[in-house]
Ligand code: C2E
Ligand code: MG
Ligand code: MG
């Protein structure tokens with residue numbers, strides 16, 4: 001990282017690194033205006049119960065459309081926003097918009113859905129997080145158990161004890177926590193057993209090749225069994241085929257999310273999707 005290396009090391013940058021940091025600077029500047037210019041939006045991807053086929057919830061996924069840069073992937077701009085602190089106002093906007101949408105769907109009589117919102121490690125460590133969650137739940141009249149905050153294992157790397165304390169506080173409020181991208185991070189199982197985690201989300205890298213990779217089948221099966229033993233639910237990410245779904249069902253995975261069911265959709269299309277699905 002240029003920041004960590006200090007100014008003098010700039011001349012050691014390779015052309016690729018310079019291009020990367022120029023892009024990061026460009027994104028930083030553009031992001032500054034993204035909120036006020038209404039360039040951000042949320043898409044929602046259904047989470048489906050494997051046993052019943054019912055949609056039990058949606059995950060809110062951030063989209064950024066810039067007039068010149070076009071659509072920028074969250075995988076690219078979220079890390080930039082984390083480095084600059086811009087993730088805090090953006091993350092608050094995401095939480096507010098997702099809860100407002102959930103409120104609207106509930107008042108329209110759509111079946112009780114949960115709303116999963118991704119939380120950056122930077123947001124998770126912010127002292128005002130609990131107060132913000134409280135305030136927004138109250139403002140939109142959403143019951144705490146209908147909000148699921150998706151964390152990654154990285155929230156616990158620097159200070160596991162602080163992370164456990166924050167999870168305990170969120171859990172005490174009734175908010176549900178899920179561990180996103182499970183199996184790809186740096187946390188240890190000795191921490192996991194102390195986390196107030198409701199759900200493990202099995203990373204899509206293990207799901208992608210389930211049909212022809214025996215090692216992935218072994219890993220997915222072991223994650224599901226471990227979660228069951230720890231009293232946690234499991235959601236498989238990136239489910240794209242009926243074969244993958246069959247294997248996950250046989251293994252006792254609880255929920256699935258992926259293009260097999262639906263891509264992330266804008267609110268009106270998600271609503272249509274829900275209404276058109278057989279009950
Ligand atoms: P994630 O939370 O693990 O989200 C799942 C990603 O997988 C999403 O990419 C989704 O569009 C994609 N996906 C879903 N089903 C399938 C499938 O069947 N096949 C494949 N190949 N991909 C699938 P997306 O929307 O580009 O988001 C990427 C990442 O950016 C997210 O990973 C999350 O880490 C982050 N992100 C997105 N929105 C937010 C946000 O509001 N706040 C924060 N902090 N991070 C966010
Ligand atoms: Mg997620
Ligand atoms: Mg994930």
Ligand code: MG
Pocket residue numbers: 181
């Ligand atoms: Mg991810």
